[in-house]
Amino acid sequence: MHYSNRSEAGQQLAMALDHYRGQDVIVLALPRGGVPVAAEVANHLGAPLDLLLVRKIGVPWQPELAMGAVIDGSKPAIVRNEETIRLAGISDAEFDGVCQRELAEIERRRRLYFGDRPPAETEGRVVIIIDDGIATGATVRAAVIGLKAKKPARIVVAVPVAPPGAVAEIKKEADEVVCPLQPRMFGAIGYFYGDFEQLTDGEVIRILSEHKA
Numbered sequence: 001m002h003y004s005n006r007s008e009a010g011q012q013l014a015m016a017l018d019h020y021r022g023q024d025v026i027v028l029a030l031p032r033g034g035v036p037v038a039a040e041v042a043n044h045l046g047a048p049l050d051l052l053l054v055r056k057i058g059v060p061w062q063p064e065l066a067m068g069a070v071i072d073g074s075k076p077a078i079v080r081n082e083e084t085i086r087l088a089g090i091s092d093a094e095f096d097g098v099c100q101r102e103l104a105e106i107e108r109r110r111r112l113y114f115g116d117r118p119p120a121e122t123e124g125r126v127v128i129i130i131d132d133g134i135a136t137g138a139t140v141r142a143a144v145i146g147l148k149a150k151k152p153a154r155i156v157v158a159v160p161v162a163p164p165g166a167v168a169e170i171k172k173e174a175d176e177v178v179c180p181l182q183p184r185m186f187g188a189i190g191y192f193y194g195d196f197e198q199l200t201d202g203e204v205i206r207i208l209s210e211h212k213a
Helices: 006-016 034-045 082-088 092-114 138-148 164-171 201-209
Strands: 025-029 049-051 054-059 062-071 077-080 126-130 154-158 176-178
Touching (some): 006 034, 025 034, 034 049, 054 138, 062 092, 062 138, 077 138, 092 201, 126 138, 138 154, 138 164
Parallel strands (some): 025 049, 025 126, 154 176
């Protein structure tokens, strides 16, 4: 099984989320690939569409090693990996310095995509996080942990395809995980799409302009 493109994947995912129609739902897409998938879900549920901008907070001399993550919002949420911080000997000042740089990058991306529009409120709402697929799930798990601080009524992670191990890990944090396709032989997300072309910023902006949060 595979999807012809992200729009078809979003349509199938929307049917699996049909039980949320009529509820106070907001759909949050991980750009850029998650946006066309999420747009189909938002259309089906009659829900607003917004972005979920997440940035890894890397160790200064080894940026790929995550010592935390920061999640966009009216009050950005910060997740700290205390074990990595301790083992790397990171001071509070060093952590805050990297965190502020990543917050600035989040703000740059939000202005690029949304202009001056503020982030949507998630408190008390059902939040559905959507991407076009998940490989390891580390970023999504960080996003879920961070979103909990914003007090949503429920956090749902929904993706068209992911390996079973990644789904199991995300289930430890999210209230629900919806993933129709969970192949044990995974490889890469793009293997499960006929058309997996990368989206441009212009395409993201166009889709978002049609879905006012």
